[in-house]
Amino acid sequence: MNNKKPKIALFKKISQVAVLFTALASAQFSSAAMVSLNLNDILGFSQIDFSGSVSAQSAQTNVDANGVTFLTFWVLGDGEVSADIGRQGLTLDWSAFDTFSQSILNHDENTWNFSLSASDGISTQTSSTIGIAPDQEQSLSVSLLPLANLNSITEIYITISANLPLPGLDTVSEYELSFAVNEVPLPASSWFFSLSIAALLFVRSKRSASCSE
Structure with missing residues (x-):
């Protein structure tokens, strides 16, 4: 049985989740960094x-x-x-x-x-x-x-x-x-909700990969 494809698929999913985490973190810090009138x-x-x-x-x-x-x-x-x-x-x-x-x-x-x-x-x-x-x-x-x-x-x-x-x-x-609407930091609840969604996607992708082995 060839285990390469499931491993490659799992690696891609992990990479995608890592990118998602990075994007969420960047959005959080950028939204909190700048204020305009x-x-x-x-x-x-x-x-x-x-x-x-x-x-x-x-x-x-x-x-x-x-x-x-x-x-x-x-x-x-x-x-x-x-x-x-x-x-x-x-x-x-x-x-x-x-x-x-x-x-x-x-x-x-x-x-x-x-x-x-x-x-x-x-x-x-x-x-x-x-x-x-x-x-x-x-x-x-x-x-x-x-x-x-x-x-x-x-x-x-x-x-x-x-x-x-x-x-x-x-x-x-x-x-x-x-003029623009002043940017404000995301509430902590929104930030953790986003992280929870990302974690859920990771767990589901890992479970799918395990079932296909």
Whole structure:
């Protein structure tokens, strides 16, 4: 009697279950790792600071199914300028997350620079500054791990900057912050239920292989 085929079949089943376990684990950790802003978060954004030769002004101009559009401008702006748009006085519990991510779409005809920041009231973490070209969308991410109080995030904001005036004497930026449903970790019961299903598949495959020998 040839025992190779049942053994090969059993090996394939074990491999499949191993892949399933890995996928479930990856999904669990990825879902718990990143947080993005929802619509209510972004609707509460306003200008909280600025720097440069003249003051900046910012306002929300549109809300649609994709995100919230903002306008930031510097009247007769010249040289390096920046503006922070976000929210202060928060008490967000982000202890289940290690990364804060936000997608930004540049509606302007020139490239503008953007960065993303989060603070726990003790220190602030800021992403790398990236230039977003006209009509292009990019995602910014900032690590939350160095913050001491992840269960009490007090401030989140984006910073827009440029060396004015841009081509065409442009001193006005229009950009859109996309919103998403915040990702939350799977409950422990869901995680263990998934593992139970995987274990059941493994036992059944092993029993079938044994019966065929």
